[in-house]
Amino acid sequence: MPATVVRAAEPDVSRRAERLEFRFGDPCDPANPLGFRALLAADGERELLPAAEDLLDQEGFGAELVPAGLGGRLGDAGGLMRMLRPVFRRDVALAFGYGITSLFAAAPVFAAGSPRQRETVAGLLASGGRAAIVHRSLAHGTAMLRGELTAMEYPGGRLLDGRKDVVINAERAGAVVAYVRTDPAPGSQSHSVFLVEPDRIAPGGMRVLPRRSTTGMRGCRFAGYEFDACELPADVLVGESGAGVRLSLRTFQLNRTLITGAMIASADTVLRAAVRAALAGGNLGRRQRGVVAGVFADLLACDSMATTVLRALSLLPGAAHLAAADLKYLVPELLRDDLEELATVLGAGGYSRETDQGMLTKLLRDLPAAGLGHAGTAACQAVVIPQLPLLARSSWGREEEPSAALFGAGSPLPHLDIGSLQVAGGGDPLAAALTASAARLAGSAGRGPYDDALRTMAAAFLADLYEVRDSCRLIEPGDRAALVSPAAAALADRHAVLSAVGAALGMWESHRHADTFLADPAWLVLALHRHGRRLGLRFPALPPDCVDRVAAELLARFRAGRSFDLHDVALAEAGTT
Template sequence: MTEAEAGVRRRITEVENAFGDPDDAANPVGFAALLAADERGELPAEAERRLDAVGFGAEFVPVALGGRLARADVLARVLRPVFRRDVALGFGYGITSLFAASAVWAAGSEGQRARLAELMRRGGRAGIVHHSLAHGNIMWQGELAARRDERGFVLSGRKDGVVNAERAGAFVVYARTGEGRGPASHSVLLLEPDEVARGGLRVLPRQLSTGMRGCRFAGLELQDCRLPAGALVGELGEGMRLALRTFQLNRSLVSSVVLGAADTVLRAAVRASDQEGGAGRRQRAVLASVFADLLLCDTMATAVLRSLHLVPDSGHLGAAAVKYLVPDLVREDLEELGTVIGSSGYRRDSAQGFLQKLLRDLPAAGLGHMGTAACQAVLIPQLPLLARRSWGVTQDPPDLLFADRQPLAPLAPESLAVAGGEDQLVAALLGAVRRLRDGGDTHTRHGDDATRAALVTVAEAFEAELAVLRGRFRTAPPDSRALAASAQWAALADRYILVAAAGAALGHWVRLDGTDPFLADPAWLVLALGRLAGRLGLRIPEAPPDCVERVYGEAVARCRTGRAYDLHGLAPDGHGRTRSAA
C-alpha cells in the first residue's frame, strides 16, 4: 500500500469512527436517529458537530489553500461514508458548498479564494445561486440580475430553493449581466453577506421539500443590493463557461458518492436474505446483479473523475455520460432491492424506511429528469464529430485513467474544457476488446473458460453496437439545434452512453493485476455487461449459471465482514468488521 493510499484510508476511517455503528439504536447519528430527523425535517446537529470535529470542511478546499482537496476520485471515496448514512446530510453539510466554491477555485482572485477557503475550513457554508433554467426543479427557478456601474454591481431579483440560504457565510451567484440567452449573458459574483448593505439581502422563509427533507431550502430576495467591483469572479460574461467547467466535477462526483447510499440498501437486502436462511434463486440473482451494477458504476465514475485530471480537454464527455446513466441504474437497482427487502410492515427506522427515504432524496438531489436533459444537451451535438474523428482513431487511454491508487496531479478546474476533446471511454472499449482477443496478458486469464468466453462475446457485442452508432452519427445533420431537439438522436445518444459505460468497465478490468481474486474473476463483469446489453436489446448468450453464485457469494461475504460494495471493498474501519446495513 502506498503512503498516499494509507492517508486516504485514514481519512475514511476518521469519518466512519466519528459516526460510529449506524445500526446502534442508541447512536445519536445512527440510522434510526437519521431517519427520525428526516421525519422532523431536520439534519441532526450532532452529525454536523462530529463532521466539524474532524475538520470535514477542509475536504472541499484545495490543498494549495490549506485544505485536503487534491484528487477528485479521492474526494468521492471520503464522501461516501457520509452518503452511506444520509444523502441529505452529504448535501446539506458540504457538497453544495463545493459546488458553489468550484467557480471561485477555478477563476477567483487570490483574496476571494483565501476568504472562501477560510470559511469552509472552519465548517462554514457557501450557497450556490444558479442561473434560471427552463424545466428545472425549485433549485433552478428564479433569477438574479446585476447592473454594473462605476462603483461595482447592483444586484436584484429573487431565487427560490437555495440550499443553506439561512446559514451560508457566502453566496456564489450566477447573475444575468447581459441581454438574451447567449454564452456571455451571465457572470459570477461572490456575495459575502457581511459586506452587503443592510436591507439589500433578505432570506425568505424556509421551504419544505419532498426529498432531502433535512436540507435547509429557502429563497433569497435582493433589492438594489450593492456589491463592490471586486465581487466579480473571473471575467464579465464568463458565468456560463464557468458553470460548464464546474458542472463536470459536480456531475461525476454526485454520480460516485450516491453509490454509498446504494451500498446501504444492498447491504440491508443481503443481510435480510442471509438471516432468513439464505436467499432463493430469484433473490440471489437480484442481489448479485445489483452488486455487479454498483461495481460497473464505480468503474465509470472513477475513470471520469480521474479524467478531469488526466485529460481535462475531454472530461466533459464522460461527466455528462456518467451523470446520465448512473442515477438511472441506481434507481432501478433500488426498486429491485425493494422486492428482496419486502414491502410489508413499513417502519420509519427499518430498511424499508431507508429505501423509501433514498428514493425520495435522489430526485431532490438533482438526479432526475432535469439532470438527464442537461447531459443530453452536452453530448448530442458532439457525437457526430466524435464518430468521425475519435471513435476508432483515439489511442487506448493511459492506465492511469483506471489505476485509481496511482498518484495524479492536483485537480485544476481552470484547465477543464467545455467542448471538443477525444472519447476516452470508447477508446477504452476498443482497446479492451483487442486485449481480450489477444488473450496473452495475465490479467485476461482469471476465471473459468466459459466465463472468459462469455466476456469476449459480450464485449464484441458492444463493439458491434459502436460500429452501428458510428455509421448513424456520421450521417447526422450539421445543425446541432436540430440534433438536440430530435427524439431520434436522443435515443441514439442513450445507446452511446451504455457503450461508453461498457468501455469504462472493460477498460478497468483488463488492467487488473489479479491482487483481488474476486474482481479479477470476470463473473461480475459478465453479469453487469449482460444487463447493459439487455437495455440495448442486444442478443447475447445467457451468463454461465455459476456467475450469479460467485457474485452472490462475494456479496454475502462482504456483508458479514463489513466490506464496502465498491471496487476497494474495504471494511469501514479499514481492518475489521463494522456493521453497515439499515
C-alpha cells in the same frame, strides 16, 4: 502550469475515510446516536441530525472541500469521493446540507476567482462555514433551478436585483456564489458569476426568504434570497464578465461526478439491508440470489465508471467533460433501477423510522432533490448530444487508447486543477478503451466459458458503437433540429451505456492480475450482461456458476462488514457469522 503530483495522498485519504466511518459507528445499532434510527427521527422533524454535524465539525470536514494549494485537504476528486461515502452511506441530506454544496458554490471561485476571492472562500469552508450557490435559470428546471438574478453597473459597483426561492443553506451561508444575467441578449455570454459576501452588503439590499419545505432531503435548510437594487462592491465579479455559462459547464463536471460516485455508497446501504432481510428467513433463494448478485455487479460497474471519470478530471482535464456527463446521465438511472429490484427483496413496506424499508423510502425521496432527476438528465444530454456527430467523424475507431493510469485506482494522481477543466474537445477516452479492450479480447487465446463470454460481449458492444457512429455521421454538426430529436436522445442513451462498458472493461483489465475479487471475470460478465439488456443486445446464457461466484463474494463481504464497492473497505456496521 505543470501539475503537482500527490505521492502519498491515497493512504492518507484511506485513513481519514476509515476514521470517519468508524467515528459514525454502526448505523444499524439502535443505541447509536449517529445511526439510522436517529437519522430517520431527525428527518421526520425536517432537520439534519445535530450530532452528525457536530462530528463533521470535529473532523474538520470543511477542509476536505478546499484545494490543497489553498491550505485544504482536497488533492484529487477520487479521494474526496471516498471521504464523502461514509456520509452518503448514512444520509444523502446530511452530505448535501452539511457542505458538499459549498464546494459546488466555491468551484467557480477556485477555478477563476481572484487571489482574494479564493482565499476568502477557502478560509470560510475550511473553518466549517457554508457557501450557497444561486444557479441561473435552466430549461426543464425544477423549482430549485427557477428564478434569475440580474445586475447592472453603476460608477461605484453593481446593482443586483431578482429573487431565487429555493437555495440550500441560504440561511447560514457566509458567501453566495450567484450566476447573474449581465447581458439581456440571449447567448453563451449572457451570465456572469458574482461572489456576494453578506457581511459586505448594506442593510436592506439582500433579504433571506423563509424556509421552504421539500419532499426530498427534508432535513436540509432550503430558503431563498431576494435582492432589491442591492449595491455590490466592484470586486464581486468572478473571472471575466459573460463567462458564467462556460464556468458552470466546467465546474459542473466536478459536481456531477462527485454526487454520482458518492451515491454508490447510498445504494450499498440498501443492498446490505436487502441481504440482511433475505438472510433473516434462512439462506438466499435462487431469485433473491440473482437480484442481489446483479445489483452488486452493477455497483462495481458503476464505481468503475465513477472512479475512472474522477481520475480523468486530474489526468485528462481537457477530455473529461463527455464522460462526466455520461456518468451523471446513466449511473443514477441504473441505481434507481437497482433500488426497485432491491425493494422486491426488502418488501415494499411503508415509511418506518425503525426499518430498512424506511431508509429505502427516504433514499428514493432524496434522489430527485439531489439533482438525480429530469433536470440533471436534460443538462447532461445538452452536453453529450452536440458532440456525437463530431466524435463519429473524428474519434470512434481511430482514437488512441487512454493510459492504463486512468483505471489504476492506486496510482498517484496530479492535484485536481478545477480551472483546467474544459467543455469541449479532447476525444472520447472511454469509447477508445472499449475499442482497445474488444480488440485484445478478440485476439486472446483463452478458452473457457468466461473467455468466450467476454469475447462475444465485447464484440457486440463494439459493433453497437460502430452502429452509433454510422447513425451519428448522418447528423450534420450544428443541425439543431436533428440534435433535439428523440433519435438523438436515443443515441445519447446508447453512448452512455457504451461508455460504462469501456470503463468496466478497462477497470477489469487493470486489475486482472491482482489478488482481489476485481480480477475475477464473473462480476464483469454479469455487469456487461445487464448493460447488454439495456441496449437490446442478445447474449448467450451466463456461465453456470457466474451468479453464484458473485453472490459468494457479496455474502463474504456482508459477513465481514466490508463495502460493496471497488475499494472493499471495512465498515463500522457489524458483520455476521
